[in-house]
Amino acid sequence: MSFTRRQVLTGLAGLGVLGLAGGGARYWLARPAATTTHDYELIAAPLDVELVPGHQTRAWAYGGQAPGLELRARQGERLRVRFINRLEVPSTIHWHGIRLPLAMDGVPYVSQLPVLPGEYFDYDFVVPDAGSFWYHPHTASGEQLGRGLVGPLIVEEREPSGFRHERTLSLKSWHVDEQGAFGDFSVPREAARGGTAGRLSTVNGAHAPTLELPAGQVVRLRLLNLDNTLTYRLNLPQAEARIYALDGNPVAPQPLGQEYWLGPGMRIELALRVPEAGTELALRNGPLRLATLKSVASQEPAGDWPPALPANPVAEPDLVGAETQRFNFEWTGAVSVNLAQGAAHSFWQINGQAWDIADKRCAERPIATLKQGHSYILELRNLSQYQHPIHLHGMSFKVLDSNRRAITPYFTDTYLLGKQETARVALVADNPGTWMFHCHVIDHMETGLMAAIAVV
Ligand code: C2O
Ligand code: CU
Ligand code: CU
Incomplete structure (x- = not known):
């Protein structure tokens, strides 16, 4: 895939950019009354925060907060976020759990080029599912998430949920x-x-x-x-x-x-x-x-339990016709390896392959290729003594069963795979693209536990 880098901010004049030092996020276009878009201007910038009383910590913040500003949209409507990078490092935003087109997924060199300091990028997508989601970079994740670049994204139900x-x-x-x-x-x-x-x-x-x-x-x-x-x-x-x-x-x-x-x-x-x-x-x-x-104390009349929330429109996998793909997550390699300058440690593998965060071309070698529209069962096998929250971009999957616990099947984007556990999840490969599939323990992901799954 090739990308162009057009979106560079020229000085501070353009587009009413506010708040250099952390600034606020704000709606960056006038918001008409009957709008179905939710527009934000979201600045990532350093910010001093007081985590330890009496001491300043130089965090990295979205919208002047760490964790970042809570973004909100409504199910079925459009979220537009102009992400402005006022950090000194390249970054992106990934929308964790949102089923969206690949170009909006925020993965460097797979979805887009990294957004350089002083540049901006417009994210623009419809949010199909209601629920609690979040956003974070997919560049130098250990440091960037670690310094505070994480924030909630709340998608409200189409109709009032019953919670006041x-x-x-x-x-x-x-x-x-x-x-x-x-x-x-x-x-x-x-x-x-x-x-x-x-x-x-x-x-x-x-x-x-x-x-x-x-x-x-x-x-x-x-x-x-x-x-x-x-x-x-x-x-x-x-x-x-x-x-x-x-x-x-x-x-x-x-x-x-x-x-x-x-x-x-x-x-x-x-x-x-x-x-x-x-x-x-x-x-x-x-x-x-x-x-x-x-x-x-509250003046309101007492509340009661609201009804169940309405299901999201996630395609139901066809378990009878589904093809099974197996994924082994394993520990590899010694801690004492001598590394060349700039090389990343490699401790973890999926099916014998370790992701190398320094190699921009890893995603060109997907670990699995799924046919669009077909159903698949993914068998996730943890051969290690540590647990791994296994996350897939672009599509939600249904957790079917596990050899370690009783499961009532449910849809998710992240499954906590226990030590030595084997679990089966299923999905309809309905979103074309190259999707990251990784452990969300960030230093596991950065030391090998990541792969790409292609849907073509
Ligand atoms: Cu929160 Cu690659 O994900
Ligand atoms: Cu994600
Ligand atoms: Cu892990």
Whole structure:
């Protein structure tokens, strides 16, 4: 594929560009009343944030926030984002979980050229599915996501969902020390194991915040794992909470239960019945408190559980006619390899192939080629002792079964494949293009655990 690089900003005059140092994102065209487009101007720029009290951290922000500005659109409508790169490094935006045309997918040299400092790129696509999604670069991901370039993208249902209240909770840990200074985003000996974890956990950019919720109401909580590495073992002791959607797709409402493992890139939507005023609930990762949910008095009449959310228009795979493709995820190689200058470590492979992030041409050698319109079962086999949140771009897939747990089939874009687990997922290859297929533990992805799947 060839690309042209036309979109270069000339000075600050053009297009009412606002806010050099972090600036705000704003609608960049007047928004007519009956619009069906959602227009944003989104600037990526360095921003000082106070993650550790009394210390400044030089983060990288979208729309003057890290995690980035929450973008919103409505199902079936058009989202247009002018992405303006005011960083000192090339970048792109990938729209995690959104089924869109390849040219909008944000993968450098596959979808588009990297957006250089001072350039902009117009993303413009229809959002077919309602749910909680997110956006992030696909360039130097360890550092760029690590410094804060992650943000929520909420697609509202076509019709009111029945929830009157909702909150988005972006979960992210930061690779900072006690003074708020960044350390390594990826350490080889960690990349070769579970991934390099950040030290400081945050919700919406604050460590262990208190969030106020209206007593007596049923609130939709959108929990997004925007972390490079961590699988959150989410629990909400003593809470009355039900699961309404997983990774942007509705499920039959069901109790949250003891704990839900939310891997990197994954999302869960809960309905929480907020207890009487003054009550505090702990949202936790295992035994660690992520946030305090505090109920405050509300004048509104008490709310009730809304009905299930309407299904998204994802094609149902034909399991009888489906062809099976097998993918083995394995650990390879020693940590002590001597690397040439600039070369990337390689610890992981899919079917014996390691992705090389320094090689722009990897995507020309897809690991599988699917025929457009046909159904496929992908058998995902984890031969390692570490879990991998396996993510596919461009298409949603249905999780069918696993040799390790009982599965009620559901659609997703990311499946947390446990150690030594084999799971089967199915899809209709209905989106032509070359789609990244990778582990969302960022340093696994950057040390080999990525491939391209072609749909032709
Ligand atoms: Cu969040 Cu390549 O994905
Ligand atoms: Cu993605
Ligand atoms: Cu992994």
